[in-house]
Amino acid sequence: MRMRDRSRIIGDQSAKEPRLHPGVPHPVTGPFKQPIGLFINNEFVEGVKKQKFDVINPSTEEVICQVCEGTEEDVDLAVKAARAAFNGGWRETTPNERGRLLLKLADIAEANLDLLAAVESLDNGKSITNAKGDVGAVVGTIRYYGGWADKIHGKTIDVSPEMLNYTRQEPIGVCGQIIPWNFPLLMFAWKIGPALATGNTVVMKTAEQTPSLLSSSPSSSRRPASPGVLNIVSGFGKTAGAAVSSHMDIDKVAFTGSTPVGRTIMKAAADSNLKKVTLELGGKSPNIIFDDADIEHAIEWVNFGILYNHGQCCCAGTRIFVQETIYDKFLAAFKERANRTTVGDPFDEGVFQGPQVSQLQFDRIMGYIESGKSEGATVETGGERLGNKGYFIKPTIFSNVTPDMKIMKEEIFGPVCAIAKFKDAEDVVHLANDTNYGLAAAVHTKNITTAIKVSNAIKAGTVWVNCYNVLSYQVPFGGFKESGIGRELGEAALANYTESKSVTVHLGKPFPH
The missing domain is CATH 3.40.605.10 (Aldehyde Dehydrogenase; Chain A, domain 1)
Known part of the structure; x- marks a missing residue:
């Protein structure tokens, strides 16, 4: 190491x-x-x-x-x-x-x-x-x-x-x-x-x-x-x-x-x-990567979108949809980036991800990880505790997920995400909106027409284009559907x-x- x-x-x-x-x-x-x-x-x-x-x-x-x-x-x-x-x-x-x-x-x-x-x-x-x-x-x-x-x-x-x-x-x-x-x-x-x-x-x-x-x-x-x-x-x-x-x-x-x-x-x-x-x-926000996106930049934003604040973020990009033509390349690079995330004492210089907030939250997240494993999803990286003291969990990526799995439907509120393929814009809009939540979403593409059309079609209160978790006190924030009122x-x-x-x-x- x-x-x-x-x-x-x-x-x-x-x-x-x-x-x-x-x-x-x-x-x-x-x-x-x-x-x-x-x-x-x-x-x-x-x-x-x-x-x-x-x-x-x-x-x-x-x-x-x-x-x-x-x-x-x-x-x-x-x-x-x-x-x-x-x-x-x-x-x-x-x-x-x-x-x-x-x-x-x-x-x-x-x-x-x-x-x-x-x-x-x-x-x-x-x-x-x-x-x-x-x-x-x-x-x-x-x-x-x-x-x-x-x-x-x-x-x-x-x-x-x-x-x-x-x-x-x-x-x-x-x-x-x-x-x-x-x-x-x-x-x-x-x-x-x-x-x-x-x-x-x-x-x-x-x-x-x-x-x-x-x-x-x-x-x-x-x-x-x-x-x-x-x-x-x-x-x-x-x-x-x-x-x-x-x-x-x-x-x-x-x-x-x-x-x-x-x-x-x-x-x-x-x-x-x-x-x-x-x-x-709450939220179960989709993070969408088209095959014309700047892959290197998209991976940085996707990693930030799920691991910021240890995944304890209502708008975290927990459902990652990657266009099928770049899926394998993206997954390999995303795993490598997630594994470079520094996890440890929050007062140590360079640490990005600290512990989960409590024993209750730690147990809840580990329960979702076990659910993903038992339902047949593949753990690409992480999926377990880090260390033997403190509520630390390794950054976790699941693949081979289906829409009916708990890890794809319910808010986990931890450093856990699921990655899946999509075919085209119509397909991914359907996948993105297949949730009771509607807090946030993101679209990564160099095509401005794609960015605007997909952003307008997603049922969410905030849509980021080529970025994630960018909040400003001047800009309204809130959710559609079961993600809130006001x-x-x-x-x-x-x-x-x-x-x-x-x-x-x-x-x-x-x-x-």
Whole structure:
């Protein structure tokens, strides 16, 4: 094995403390020690029942720290604080001031980029390089919505000389937001940016696997201008998450996560006060390579499309369709590229793929791998655990797959993909759309006509051409079919957090008696 691949063998080194970059304080024991509290009404609090739960380092399977567990009672306190803030003046705060506060938050995040990235790597397992990229995107997202705060306009509608008709875009109220563990800080930014810019208040439930990042801040002494505007509850989905989705005084709930949980949240919202719902859910995205594509570049994007964030990405390109005339050549080169992916301690320089986030996720992915083997698919590479400590899985490629196999139908959420042949554009469009999901897709070709026609024919909220996993906070993101409701990012996300009010003013003669 070449020296540069040495970090793939992590079993004998995984019990050591994560190695942080020089000058980065340890996120738990350093000068910004981890508070254990929930953040409600501008204070860190222990929680009504004073329960705590462990945060596990996925690289070592050891406890990092404990955080307080939010319960239904804590969610209720957070909602009361959010309602008081909304009614007490936040909705009347000038757009300029809301924008200024969001820009200030972005500045604070940028000033603490290394620390925030270190915490993200520690409890999520993603490489420090990718974590720094996430924090950079957080800064950009919050700044973007800070810029939108004073640009949310209604309009006048000319109906009659005797009538003045105009519309207003008003905040919805108290928004419950439930975020996932795969991009903890980035999903935080995606959610609070448009919500706060439009004048809402927030009760956020973090993922139980990754609560550390949002349970504390090195700038925790620099509090928001208005207590209760932003409240954060760490806890479990069946308790805290259920309380958010069913709470009678939450006006809107936004969720990012799996499709089965999204169904549960939507039902709870309907059964309570019929609160508004936006959902960004799962995917089983097709990644299509035509025989006229730049093969070398396509392989790099395909590898990135499945292994980025350890495959724990809702839009991951898990179904790879290659035109039959180049299939053998592509598969051989793709295997070689996947095997060069460096897997190991996320704090090691050069590591791209860290561990899966938890034992539960590790077991689930290994279960899908065993399913693929038992159903007759061929393991081209990977298909097993890496090392003997930590939740590491080798990059895995299956071939000889059929559309009815579980690994072709269900979201795996790990570094596992399946590769299959297609004949022509008509054939691959059918294969690409043969799924309940519709989050993302990609088309690799040098033919602009093929690129546009196939992109238009695929039922997905995002289609990349000659690239993959390229997201921008200015561009809407969301899914067709069972991949969700509504759009995150861009101007489109503002509609998730506003109500449109029509006002009609009678200017003509008095009503005839």
